[in-house]
Amino acid sequence: MKFIKKIMLIVLAVTFVFSACVSKKEYLEMQETKDKKLATVNEQLGKNGVQINKLMAELSSCEIDETKLRVEYASLEKTLALRQEQMDNFKQQLEDLKTQRDRQTAQVGDLTVLSQSASDNIKETLSQLEKKDKYIHLLQAAKTKADSINLALAVNLKGVLADGINDKDVEIKVDKTVVFINLSDKMLYQSGSSILTPRAKEVLGKIAKIIESRPELEVMVEGYTDNVAISTSCLKDNWDLSVMRSTSVVRVLQKDYNINPNRLIAAGRGQYNTLVSNDTPEGRATNRRTRIIILPKLDQFYDLLNPKLIGQ
Numbered sequence: 001m002k003f004i005k006k007i008m009l010i011v012l013a014v015t016f017v018f019s020a021c022v023s024k025k026e027y028l029e030m031q032e033t034k035d036k037k038l039a040t041v042n043e044q045l046g047k048n049g050v051q052i053n054k055l056m057a058e059l060s061s062c063e064i065d066e067t068k069l070r071v072e073y074a075s076l077e078k079t080l081a082l083r084q085e086q087m088d089n090f091k092q093q094l095e096d097l098k099t100q101r102d103r104q105t106a107q108v109g110d111l112t113v114l115s116q117s118a119s120d121n122i123k124e125t126l127s128q129l130e131k132k133d134k135y136i137h138l139l140q141a142a143k144t145k146a147d148s149i150n151l152a153l154a155v156n157l158k159g160v161l162a163d164g165i166n167d168k169d170v171e172i173k174v175d176k177t178v179v180f181i182n183l184s185d186k187m188l189y190q191s192g193s194s195i196l197t198p199r200a201k202e203v204l205g206k207i208a209k210i211i212e213s214r215p216e217l218e219v220m221v222e223g224y225t226d227n228v229a230i231s232t233s234c235l236k237d238n239w240d241l242s243v244m245r246s247t248s249v250v251r252v253l254q255k256d257y258n259i260n261p262n263r264l265i266a267a268g269r270g271q272y273n274t275l276v277s278n279d280t281p282e283g284r285a286t287n288r289r290t291r292i293i294i295l296p297k298l299d300q301f302y303d304l305l306n307p308k309l310i311g312q
Contacts, residue, residue: 169183170183178295178296179293181291181293183289183291188249188290192241195248196252204252205256205257207292208253208257211259211263211294214294215260217296218295219264219293220293221264221265222269222290222292223244223290224242224274225287226285227274227284238270238271239268239270245268246266246267246290250266271287
């Protein structure tokens with residue numbers, strides 16, 4: 001705009017100087033030329049403004065993409081670190097077993113005079129050790145497969161729940177053979193009730209997509225409360241509240257997101273099994289939670305111990 005004002009002042013000055021020296025016709029022609037040039041400048045400025053806006057939008061999009069990539073990279077780094085830790089544990093277990101086997105074999109080798117019966121006993125012992133080794137490897141393979149399934153499940157859950165959800169409201173953990181999702185009380189329910197908030201249904205919808213994609217797994221929903229006593233016309237105590245809250249979640253998964261009810265379990269833990277002390281408001285808020293546990297069915301867990309299925 002400052003540039004345009006300068007041009008207009010210059011044109012006015014020139015017009016004033018030459019107005020006395022030129023004819024009216026020439027003056028009009030000069031005025032028309034000036035207007036055309038001014039219109040051209042304004043048009044070019046408008047085009048430049050549009051181009052600048054377009055470039056700014058592209059820059060903003062690139063910044064958003066960069067942020068997403070950084071989040072994905074951090075998640076992959078954590079996953080890699082967890083897998084490396086598991087591999088190191090398995091290697092240590094294997095080394096310990098080999099050491100034990102070698103020590104037992106060495107003890108047997110030190111016997112120089114053996115009766116036929118003793119020799120048969122040693123052969124039987126070695127055979128049993130070999131069977132134990134095979135079984136140990138079988139268990140390790142089964143555990144590796146189970147850990148891989150749970151790790152992939154946890155990564156998928158973190159991916160779908162990462163967008164727009166406060167980290168303090170959602171916690172995802174892999175513990176032994178199951179995956180835990182801890183959801184805060186304030187995000188899921190209206191205060192002192194089992195009525196779900198709209199935000200809760202949105203989060204449960206994301207979790208339901210992962211559950212639906214893994215029909216071989218069961219889902220247990222556990223409700224927890226703090227130790228503040230409650231008694232209403234509908235609730236006798238915190239046991240009732242915790243059960244009704246877990247049941248509310250199960251109903252949404254079944255009715256709103258079509259999860260097979262044969263896979264769902266609702267449980268209430270009341271004010272017990274606390275994470276921290278209930279002596280402070282912060283501690284009570286931490287203990288008020290709902291935990292969704294995704295776990296294999298018993299028959300499928302035993303299938304993991306089937307040698308024919310280990311390599312699948």
